[in-house]
Amino acid sequence: MKKIRNLLATLSVAACAFAFGSGSAAAQDHTIGALFPLSGPNAVYGDVFMSGSDLAVEHINADKMLSGPLSIAYEDSQGKPQPAVVGMTKLVNVTHVPYVLSAFTGVSKAISTLAMRNEVVAVNGGGVGPDLASLGKYFWNVIPLVNLEVRAAMPYLVKEKGIKRVVLIYIDDPFGNSILDELKSTLDKAGGELVDTLSVPVTAQQFSGIAAKVRAAKPDAVYIASYGAQQIQIVKQLRDNGVSQQFITYSGYLVPDALALPESEGLIATGQGVNYKSDDPVTKRFVTDYEAKYKRAPTAYNVNYYNAVLIYGILAHALEAEGKEVTGANLLAKREEMKSFNLVGGTVSFQSNGTLLFPIQVKVVKNGKTEVLTTVSF
Amino acid sequence: MLALQLTITGLQTGALYALTAVGFSLIFGSTRIFHFAHGATFIIAAYLFYFMDISGYGLFLGIVAATAGAIAFGLLLNRFVYVPIQRDEGSFFTVFVASFGIGIVVENVVGMIFGRGFVTIQTPLSFSTEVMDGLFIAPLSWISILCAAAFFGILWCFLKFSHMGMSLRALADNPELVRVFGLNPRFISACAFTIGSILVVPAAIISGATSGLNPAMGHHVMLISLAATIVGGIGSVTGTLLAGLVLGLAESLALLYVDSQWTEAVTFAILFLFIMLRPSGLLGRSAAH
Amino acid sequence: MEAYLLNLVILISIYSILASTLNFIMGYAGIYSLAHAVFFGVGAYAGTYAAMHVNASIFISLPVAMVAGAVLSLILALPALRVRGEYFVAASLGLQVLAVTIFSEWKSVTGGIGGLVGIPPVNVAGLDIFKPGQFVFLTLAALVIVLIIINRLVHSSFGRSLRAIRDSESAAAAFGKNVPLIKTISVVISAALAAVAGVMYASYLSFINVESFKLDTSVLIMAMVIIGGTGTQAGPIVGAALLLLLPSLISYLDFLPQTEIGAIQQIIYGLGMALLMIYRPGGIIGRKKHSSAGKE
DSSP states (O other), X not given: OHHXXXXXXXXXXXXXXXHHHHTOSOOOOEXXXXXXXXXXXXXXXXXXXXXXXXXXXXXXXXTTOSSSOEEEEEEEOTTSHHHHHHHHHXXXXXXXXXXXXXXXXXXXXXXXXXXXXXXXXXXXXXXXXXXXXXXXXXXXXXXXXXXXXXXXXXXXXXHHSOOXXXXXXXXXXXXXXXXXXXXXXXXXXXXXXXXXXXXXXXXXXXXXXHHHHHHHHOOSEEEEEOOHHHHHHHHHHHHHTTOOSEEEEOGGGOSHHHHTSXXXXXXXXXXXXXXXXXXXXXXXXXXXXHHHHHSSOXXXXXXXHHHHHHHHHHHHHHHHHTTOOOOHHHHHHHHHHHOEEEETXXXXXXOTTSBBOOOEEEEEEETTXXXXXXXXXX | OHHHHHHHHHHHHHHHHHHHHHHHHHHHHHHOOOOXXXXXXXXXXHHHHHHHHHTTOHHHHHHHHHHHHHHHHHHHXXXXXXXXXXXXXXXXXXXXXXXXXXXXXXXXXXXXXXXXXXXOOOOGGGOOEEEETTEEEOHHHHHXXXXXXXXXXXXXXXXXXXXXXXHHHHXXXXXXXXXXXXXXXXXXXXXXXXXXXXXXXXXXHHHHHHTOBOGGGHHHHXXXXXXXXHHHOTTOHHHHHHHHHHHHXXXXXXXXXXXXXXXXXXXXXXXHHHHHHOTTTTTOSSOOO | OHHHHHHHHHHHHHHHHHHHHHHHHHHTXXXXXXXXXXXXXXXXXXXXXXXXXXXXXXXXXXXXXXXXXXXXXXXXXXXHHHOOTHHHXXXXXXXXXXXXXXXXXXXXXXXXXXXXXXXXXXXXXXXXXXXXXXXXXXXXXXXXXXXXXXXXXXXXXXXXXXXXXXXXXXXXXXXXXXXXXXXXXXXXXXXHHHXXXXXXXXXXXXXXXXXXXSHHHHHHHHHHHHHHOTTOSSHHHHHHHHHHHHHHHHTTOTTSXXXXXXXXXXXXXXXXXXXXXXXXXXXTTSOSXXXXXXXX
């Protein structure tokens, strides 16, 4: 396998040299777009996403992977559909980008039609709503979606940790509802029981009442499915209000703000399996440079947006090597042709619905850091 | 037991709602200024306290800074925004728009300084202990309720017995009368802003410890204050106090019957019904025309 | 660039419809509604429902949306008949919050927070319209028709009755005007026309969710009216154009730190609202001291 990859790499370098030699590929600046929440309550994610994508840009430019320098045009989505559509229109029609980084389920769904109509690739590395898998062929996910996380975690927890009775607190949107469905079916199969489900509105901030209901249900564990500030809020307030049971949550929780919270201690979260200690050169370089640049350990989100930009680099590089124009349609064709990619976290391939398949890790929070309990591969 | 727990939770929430709402009600009742930036006062006080707290200045200085900030904001807003608008006989709606604009500015400035994510004031006081079987109460619950009681006690005495308090009530009833008696309405309204802003401070600090802060929460604070003011009856401090408690209790006890996404709707359904059936509110004096 | 401008023109037209219809009840009837986004939403959802489940023809989705908006507006008319001033503002606020909850929870129709994806393009006489270059004519036509309707109404005896009610309800009643009926009709017309904007919006974005119909939107529409000039015909359009152009203009200023652009936009927008109210409460178009805005 490795041999083949090396061979491919050599071939593509050769092809590249050939292309340059024949002078068919003119040097050009590369701009891709990004729709991140840069203001509003979810802006904390914007910074996290940018740190990954910015590093990838640095690496691609340092390697001279493309014929001209790569840059990212950031637009503020505020994490909401309408500003996202306005920003997307600007990226597509004014900046003329072939490739847009997207985040958040609502934003991604809102721009997916524009991406399709204008043949621009939109790549999600942050939203984990399962419906993101079906937004058309121009919509890709470089993140495993949340149903995979639930499917990985629950059998393990029921079996190994003796968790039988689970209460679910979920945000009342498609994301939360899909967790509800997935949790019900996986718990059933694994021999656990969903004893109560409590939905919370997107804007809620007060959870002491919810805490009382959780206690009344006497569960072994509480699964929390929300995001952003609210998710952190729920964890803190449940602990404050006498809920001492095990907390379980998904990858959305693993941001620095949340890990720093003392109440996060002991919480179990799933997330895509990235072996940061891997010897794979791409991963190694990413981890070393990320820590050097930002003075903290990278999280899965940093990885995903790094990967999202890296995929563009790889695809555009290949297209330039063939002397083809870097357009959304060509990028899509190239991705379907190349199948597997050498990214941070190893070599991964896209499923036919445009979603990357990553292994899932079950982790526990200890002293503000995560420790891996087990890794589940699919 | 669940009902008892929810009642206590509701009382705590209600006490905090009542404090902010009475601040708004006092300003609105006496000056007729639709002070929508009251939510911004809340944010400013809370974040100032948070800043002093993480910088290690301690509780007392934190409270002083939060109070000073809240008062300064209220007074400056009154002096440089509301007074000029009212001089041109701007309607309550013009004032409302200006106030709303200021609210947006504060939200974003605070967001730029402190980050737009969630912060929380760390204190062991927010941690509940099991008082009886299945009944958890945090020290902050008592503090909220006692704080509310103390502040209202002082406010009540002030309004009832002090000269300024009586003028405030007079201003609410009849601004002309105040002028006739040689009082300066401008000065009295500055007083209303001072007191109204002070009342926000304890609620802001306690909320920061129990439910955390984020720059965008001013809106919610404001909506609740407005609802409590109307349900209580415009101009009635006691009515607003009761309404704040009722709304807090309703929001919490509603959990017994409906899913939590409906709790906010419960609050505003109460508001809507009051406006339709009893526009003068719980203890309002005059009808709403 | 061209498409980007077209996009802005389309959004401005849609919001101009909203602002003008709000101005109709606010400026001429003195009904200060903070629930206008509700009818925007009702129109969008009803039109989309018709387009997705019945037929994407504009001659079906538009009437369905308008009827839905008109019927639901009776709920807003109810408090408008009983109270005014800040009480009505609070009542409309209550309605707005209730509506958002219903929009979020009635998932079979509204898709909840997740919204509705893949809304079909508007079909006008067999032609699918979704390209900005074509859609812009549709929205401009809608705007012109709405403006003509409002203009006619304002200058009719109905409009005179409205202004009479705005200035003094009791005097109007004394002159034998049927105050409740006139108020109700004005709210119904305003809501039905606002629903038109909803249909345009939904089919243009091809995605809607509850986020677009929240209190923020109601306030934005109201700010457009007030900043442009309450009770004037051009005011709401100027207001809509200004408030929608502002963010786009700011994002062209390259020297601003990228991460703070969103916040800076909001700050300028908020500060602008406040300053205008201090120095020009009649709005940009309105006379400096505008009597209708000064009504108390």
